[in-house]
Amino acid sequence: MTIQQITASVRQQVDQALQRHLSEAGAEQRLADAMRYGVLLGGKRVRPYLTMTIADICGANVSLALNAACAVECIHAYSLIHDDLPAMDDDNLRRGQPTCHRAFDEATAILAGDALQSLAFSLLSTPVADSVPSQRQLQMVSVLAQASGGMGMCGGQSLDLAATEKQLTEAQLERVHRHKTGALITASADLGVLCGIQQAQQYRSLFRDFAENLGLAFQIQDDIIDVTSSTEVLGKPQGSDQQAQKSTYVQLLGLDGARQKLLSLHQQALQSLADIPYNTESLENFSTVLLTRDH
Amino acid sequence: MTIQQITASVRQQVDQALQRHLSEAGAEQRLADAMRYGVLLGGKRVRPYLTMTIADICGANVSLALNAACAVECIHAYSLIHDDLPAMDDDNLRRGQPTCHRAFDEATAILAGDALQSLAFSLLSTPVADSVPSQRQLQMVSVLAQASGGMGMCGGQSLDLAATEKQLTEAQLERVHRHKTGALITASADLGVLCGIQQAQQYRSLFRDFAENLGLAFQIQDDIIDVTSSTEVLGKPQGSDQQAQKSTYVQLLGLDGARQKLLSLHQQALQSLADIPYNTESLENFSTVLLTRDH
Numbered sequence: 001m002t003i004q005q006i007t008a009s010v011r012q013q014v015d016q017a018l019q020r021h022l023s024e025a026g027a028e029q030r031l032a033d034a035m036r037y038g039v040l041l042g043g044k045r046v047r048p049y050l051t052m053t054i055a056d057i058c059g060a061n062v063s064l065a066l067n068a069a070c071a072v073e074c075i076h077a078y079s080l081i082h083d084d085l086p087a088m089d090d091d092n093l094r095r096g097q098p099t100c101h102r103a104f105d106e107a108t109a110i111l112a113g114d115a116l117q118s119l120a121f122s123l124l125s126t127p128v129a130d131s132v133p134s135q136r137q138l139q140m141v142s143v144l145a146q147a148s149g150g151m152g153m154c155g156g157q158s159l160d161l162a163a164t165e166k167q168l169t170e171a172q173l174e175r176v177h178r179h180k181t182g183a184l185i186t187a188s189a190d191l192g193v194l195c196g197i198q199q200a201q202q203y204r205s206l207f208r209d210f211a212e213n214l215g216l217a218f219q220i221q222d223d224i225i226d227v228t229s230s231t232e233v234l235g236k237p238q239g240s241d242q243q244a245q246k247s248t249y250v251q252l253l254g255l256d257g258a259r260q261k262l263l264s265l266h267q268q269a270l271q272s273l274a275d276i277p278y279n280t281e282s283l284e285n286f287s288t289v290l291l292t293r294d295h
Numbered sequence: 296m297t298i299q300q301i302t303a304s305v306r307q308q309v310d311q312a313l314q315r316h317l318s319e320a321g322a323e324q325r326l327a328d329a330m331r332y333g334v335l336l337g338g339k340r341v342r343p344y345l346t347m348t349i350a351d352i353c354g355a356n357v358s359l360a361l362n363a364a365c366a367v368e369c370i371h372a373y374s375l376i377h378d379d380l381p382a383m384d385d386d387n388l389r390r391g392q393p394t395c396h397r398a399f400d401e402a403t404a405i406l407a408g409d410a411l412q413s414l415a416f417s418l419l420s421t422p423v424a425d426s427v428p429s430q431r432q433l434q435m436v437s438v439l440a441q442a443s444g445g446m447g448m449c450g451g452q453s454l455d456l457a458a459t460e461k462q463l464t465e466a467q468l469e470r471v472h473r474h475k476t477g478a479l480i481t482a483s484a485d486l487g488v489l490c491g492i493q494q495a496q497q498y499r500s501l502f503r504d505f506a507e508n509l510g511l512a513f514q515i516q517d518d519i520i521d522v523t524s525s526t527e528v529l530g531k532p533q534g535s536d537q538q539a540q541k542s543t544y545v546q547l548l549g550l551d552g553a554r555q556k557l558l559s560l561h562q563q564a565l566q567s568l569a570d571i572p573y574n575t576e577s578l579e580n581f582s583t584v585l586l587t588r589d590h
Contacts, residue, residue, distance in 0.1 A: 024446070135429040
């Protein structure tokens with residue numbers, strides 16, 4: 001099984017729902033098109049998969065879980081659109097396609113990102129009949145807002161910018177990743193639990209721990225793939241493709257050290273799942289496939 | 296009385312609360328500084344004034360109203376930071392100070408705007424003891440998210456960009472303004488009502504009508520001031536300072552026509568207030584001072 005196969009069904013549901021929500025998302029056609037382009041350009045849908053799968057495990061209402069999964073993906077998509085801008089990472093391609101500001105223009109890309117963030121909170125605050133209490137839904141808004149804000153994802157992006165051309169310690173690098181990518185991955189899992197029945201709420205911190213460790217391991221995997229796929233594809237010696245300007249786990253721990261750290265985080269993630277008295281086989285399987293991918 | 300005098304007390308409360316919320320708003324110092332800079336750089340605080348005053352009229356819990364007022368100002372501030380960016384209006388100065396991307400850098404300004412939007416929804420979803428039901432607070436999130444998104448403020452900014460160098464009809468110009476500035480002004484009033492007691496909720500649409508007409512009149516006033524202050528200050532003939540690239544009400548209706556339209560909108564706004572069986576004198580006074588200012 002590949003990640004794409006595992007997430008295929010969630011991906012289809014989420015993309016259909018996003019298409020629906022995006023059909024009336026912009027007062028102006030070009031903005032609506034850019035939002036759709038940014039959010040539907042592909043991707044593994046790791047975050048919505050976590051939300052939907054954990055929501056299912058926790059006995060959630062499917063409509064609410066789908067709204068939450070779409071909200072998470074809107075936040076992820078907006079962050080990619082803004083990260084790709086010339087003033088940030090200045091990328092021309094993402095997933096083999098022109099980035100949003102290349103396909104449209106910079107102003108439209110900035111606005112599309114902004115409007116996708118608003119759409120996320122609009123989706124999360126939509127009342128869903130027969131769903132969880134409003135108080136819990138409000139908690140979901142709070143979780144996502146904090147994960148995306150200055151103490152979460154935006155804060156991580158800022159830490160990352162500040163770290164360019166600096167050699168970080170392992171603790172500093174972990175801090176960057178826990179904010180930049182970890183916060184939203186953890187929130188994706190958390191939202192899944194919060195959609196669920198009352199009894200499931202007692203396992204919130206275990207699901208969060210699972211996602212935190214998975215998120216960091218996922219990042220280390222990225223650093224490893226960056227080196228190992230160079231070795232195979234480009235025939236360069238291991239490690240030579242480490243980005244000169246950014247600290248990586250491979251650079252800090254060596255390739256074996258990074259692989260060990262990844263394994264240890266994966267073990268911790270699986271242990272959190274083992275402590276949850278529900279059937280979490282799908283998540284175990286997902287995490288294993290995700291963390292052993294080689295490209 | 297000037298607008299500054301009328302809003303002074305709200306301004307002080309909101310700025311103090313924002314200072315408090317912003318003291319822990321960013322994982323990285325530069326980001327936190329840029330957020331603070333963008334949101335506390337001055338301004339009349341028209342939107343928080345509407346929220347706080349209407350909340351007061353509707354018997355609201357003050358803590359909830361203050362959170363809502365701060366949330367509205369965070370959205371307003373983020374939109375100014377992003378509008379000033381080189382890819383958008385490319386402004387170097389705002390309120391006589393360097394714009395956020397000039398005082399910091401473009402990447403930090405983009406992130407500060409993004410994080411301020413998240414902060415707005417974080418504030419709105421904070422539980423407030425003895426406040427309105429969660430269901431209503433969730434409605435507040437929804438109102439603000441829709442006002443700021445692609446069908447609201449971002450949509451208006453996009454319509455405005457698309458209209459550059461085009462001659463708009465009055466209906467098209469009104470559409471730009473109702474989205475670009477009107478949506479958030481209307482939401483500011485609406486949030487004030489939603490903070491209030493249950494009985495006040497029946498007057499939501501009247502308060503919204505008041506704010507909609509006030510918002511559009513405020514925009515026409517801006518167009519008029521742009522022409523008349525040129526006449527007085529620069530000694531140029533009336534109308535010569537109309538921006539070549541943007542349609543304005545003065546250009547479409549003439550100076551007298553624009554003044555008549557402003558008066559008529561103000562009358563409609565006052566009529567909505569007259570239909571509300573609460574003491575709305577403060578809002579009447581505020582709207583009159585706001586719409587008769589000459590700079």
